[in-house]
Amino acid sequence: MPIEAVIFDIGRVLIDWQPEAFYDRMIGPERRRALFSEVDLEGMNLSVDLGADLSEAVAGMAARHPDWAAEIRLWESHWLEMASPAIPASVRILTALKSRGVPVFALTNFGVPTFEIARAAYPFFDLFDRAYVSGRLGVIKPNPAIYEIVERDSGIAPGALIFTDDRPENIAAAKARGWQTHLFDGAPGWAARLVAEGVLDETERTAHA
Incomplete structure (x- = not known):
């Protein structure tokens, strides 16, 4: 056909699309591995792909993980650098x-x-x-x-x-x-x-x- x-x-x-490479540059590979282990950034991104608001998803995840809040907020503020x-x-x-x-x-x-x-x-x-x-x-x-x-x-x-x-x-x-x-x-x-x-x-x- x-x-x-x-x-x-x-x-x-x-x-x-390389979020891990972006975070390696920003915070170093060791901290990036810890971040991705402790925070479900992939799940957060999946929720956005399903229609959730990016700002709300990032803010909610940052509130749940205050020790990583600054790093989580990079997902929104520097999103284009990952893409x-x-x-x-x-x-x-x-x-x-x-x-x-x-x-x-x-x-x-x-x-x-x-x-x-x-x-x-x-x-x-x-x-x-x-x-x-x-x-x-x-x-x-x-x-x-x-x-x-x-x-x-x-x-x-x-x-x-x-x-x-x-x-x-x-x-x-x-x-x-x-x-x-x-x-x-x-x-x-x-x-x-x-x-x-x-x-x-x-x-x-x-x-x-």
Whole structure:
């Protein structure tokens, strides 16, 4: 079945996402390990991805862990530093697809306020024809419901969608619904797969990946 839309995850596909590396720089690896052991920052971030307010989530976590309050507040005040830089080769692929007139979607676990922060910092976010953002939808990957939302909203058959994500469980959930999938491990492999599917040509693969 020909591909009718190309779907990108965002974190670690189009922009980097390395909270641990950020905290290593800010407070050192030893204190970072202690922080991540004692404070469920991942759970806090997950709540934002599900639609919680970032400021409220950070304030609540800081209140529950006063010894780490200053470090926890960095999650909000320095969020963009954790979600950077852009991955240029992936952005070039997105741009090439858009230039060819191929529909491009985002399917991402992302909070509403953080998505807007990133959108302001990264103009290529506006290239997406549709952006399926977990914080807006109230459901996250790999819950099958979020993939169903994409299918229903786009009206595109599962087999005509191709999706890349860096997390195997998210890929497995899409594949279970009949999507074409690619586990992202770098832009060159993703570009090669798109060439194989006929949505990029070899010249574009060489130029953009």
